[in-house]
Amino acid sequence: MIRVLIVDDQRLVRAGLRMLCESTPDLDVVGEAADGEQAVKSALELLPDVILMDLRMPGLDGIEATRLVTSARPESKVLALTTFDDDAHLYPALAAGAAGFLVKDTSPAELVDAIRRTARGDYSLSPHLLRRLVARATDAEAADAATHTGPPADPLTARELDVLPLIVEGLSNQEIADRLHLGVTTVKTHVANLMEKTGSANRVQLAVHGYQRMA
Incomplete structure (x- = not known):
């Protein structure tokens, strides 16, 4: 309930x-x-x-x-x-x-x-x-890239690249696990790693990041 x-x-x-x-x-x-x-x-x-x-x-x-x-x-x-x-x-x-x-x-x-x-x-x-969030994030990223010369973000693993588009689709951890034939705990780990690597504070921000990569 x-x-x-x-x-x-x-x-x-x-x-x-x-x-x-x-x-x-x-x-x-x-x-x-x-x-x-x-x-x-x-x-x-x-x-x-x-x-x-x-x-x-x-x-x-x-x-x-x-x-x-x-x-x-x-x-x-x-x-x-x-x-x-x-x-x-x-x-x-x-x-x-x-x-x-x-x-x-x-x-x-x-x-x-x-x-x-x-x-x-x-x-x-x-x-x-979501599209509006992506547009704003893209503009901010472009402005930051023009002035920032730091090291690139940590690369995503192949499995993380499998998980990210499904987060953009709005699938739950269980649905992602079923789609990719993984355990839910494994999916939670991938999601946590994705959030850390992309600097996303929550699932909405992570979805925006994924949407940008796919655009």
Whole structure:
């Protein structure tokens, strides 16, 4: 059972999300919060697996709440859910530690799937947002290359090069293991090595790196 905490300053939105989650057998709503401060407190008390986090709220906003929650309790994964998908919300939310980012016009089925993926430790990001992240990362990389002359990054092994495209596809560790006929523990090791070699802080950043290599 996936324990879900719903955070949104609009009561009607919280009610709709609760109805959706409670109609799904493997989701259990453990609580609600109407602002960021309450969200942090509830996360530490209720220990949810996934937090559906609105970003624009009065007082402590969702981005700062995400930063505090992921720092104090990294086991609780934050899925940012907002009306806005502009850069002013996307990048700060991911930098704060959000495991995914969805807009509120996402279909119910897509949201439920995203909650499950987030609980498994995968990322949830729509393709157009991933492309935007890649474009920004590519621009930053080009600017850095023009001024940086340090040694190249550690090369990836052949097996890591097999794993990376599957991360870009959004596959879970178990799905990657099944696809490549490997043990899940082995896949986790490859993913950890990939994150270290590419300097990726989370799976979203690793997917962006992989997308760049494949472009």
